[in-house]
Amino acid sequence: MHRLVVSGTEAGPGEVRHGTVRVGNFADGTPLEIPFILMNGTKDGPVVYVEAACHGSEINGLEVIRRLVTQELDPGRLSGAFIFVPVTNVVAFNHRMGHTLFDQENMNRVWPGKQTGGMSERMAYHIWEDCIKQADYVIDLHTGNSTLVPHVVYMAGKARSREMAKVFGIEVLVQEEVDPAWKEKRFGGKLRNTADEAGKVAICPELGGNQRFEEPRIIEGVRGVLNVARWLVMIDGQVEYAQAYRVVQQAHLTQVKASKGGALIFRVKSGERVVKGQVLAQVYSPRDFSVLEEVASPMDGLVIMTADNPVVHTGELVAMMGAILEEF
Ligand SMILES: [Zn+2]
Numbered sequence: 001m002h003r004l005v006v007s008g009t010e011a012g013p014g015e016v017r018h019g020t021v022r023v024g025n026f027a028d029g030t031p032l033e034i035p036f037i038l039m040n041g042t043k044d045g046p047v048v049y050v051e052a053a054c055h056g057s058e059i060n061g062l063e064v065i066r067r068l069v070t071q072e073l074d075p076g077r078l079s080g081a082f083i084f085v086p087v088t089n090v091v092a093f094n095h096r097m098g099h100t101l102f103d104q105e106n107m108n109r110v111w112p113g114k115q116t117g118g119m120s121e122r123m124a125y126h127i128w129e130d131c132i133k134q135a136d137y138v139i140d141l142h143t144g145n146s147t148l149v150p151h152v153v154y155m156a157g158k159a160r161s162r163e164m165a166k167v168f169g170i171e172v173l174v175q176e177e178v179d180p181a182w183k184e185k186r187f188g189g190k191l192r193n194t195a196d197e198a199g200k201v202a203i204c205p206e207l208g209g210n211q212r213f214e215e216p217r218i219i220e221g222v223r224g225v226l227n228v229a230r231w232l233v234m235i236d237g238q239v240e241y242a243q244a245y246r247v248v249q250q251a252h253l254t255q256v257k258a259s260k261g262g263a264l265i266f267r268v269k270s271g272e273r274v275v276k277g278q279v280l281a282q283v284y285s286p287r288d289f290s291v292l293e294e295v296a297s298p299m300d301g302l303v304i305m306t307a308d309n310p311v312v313h314t315g316e317l318v319a320m321m322g323a324i325l326e327e328f
Pocket residue numbers: 055058108142143
């Protein structure tokens with residue numbers, strides 16, 4: 001039986017236990033600590049780490065974890081263990097923000113953290129050391145804006161990561177190529193990359209929009225984690241795969257931006273397949289309603305998301321694109 005101890009809290013066989021990772025304190029003395037939930041099975045098996053709200057406004061995963069812990073999973077019938085962190089960036093969560101207010105940091109760019117670093121680095125450091133180091137599998141639950149196509153990010157060239165993403169059961173898989181230049185562009189330090197480099201199998205599901213509980217996305221997230229548990233034979237049952245899959249390339253470098261400021265009228269919807277040169281949106285002048293620009297797709301591919309707010313300035317995001325690599 002796996003001995004499951006995190007920050008001095010131990011969950012025995014068939015037990016669920018709550019504890020906190022201690023990071024420090026706020027100026028007024030309030031402790032800065034991050035709550036976790038341990039669920040230890042009665043039989044041997046892998047350790048799966050599941051976190052949500054590393055970006056504090058991305059909360060669908062919190063509700064996913066609540067349902068898993070209180071309704072779906074039974075430690076008495078579990079092989080292996082789960083370590084759940086429902087609110088990873090507690091500071092950003094309290095401010096209803098994505099990033100940490102006090103250091104202006106994106107916590108998903110600082111993994112595996114730094115013991116003597118800033119607030120976000122220290123939160124990441126203590127979670128990494130106490131929780132993630134003992135996990136074999138990592139599921140980092142995120143969300144995006146309201147138009148984001150639900151998808152699961154996996155690491156390019158890593159068969160287990162890709163299989164885990166497929167098993168999660170969402171139709172769009174995003175293959176993330178680790179670009180050496182990322183670290184300079186501040187795209188490094190993501191949990192999925194860091195966990196992968198540490199020999200763990202990691203995925204990052206993007207489940208719908210921020211600042212809200214979206215029922216269909218929550219259902220997909222619950223099913224996804226249960227599917228992973230079935231795949232790893234931690235629980236009984238068959239994996240429920242998606243009907244069809246589309247594999248697209250990571251969309252960081254394919255942001256489409258407006259050259260003219262104005263108001264956007266979209267000609268396509270998020271999730272639509274488009275060809276190079278196809279008009280994604282028109283920008284019109286709020287002064288005389290003339291069309292100032294037709295924003296065209298720079299590539300064949302899938303529209304991953306569109307701007308939430310139709311008011312754009314020069315240089316602001318209109319849409320994100322992904323190149324379709326494979327369909328099956
Ligand atoms: Zn996020």
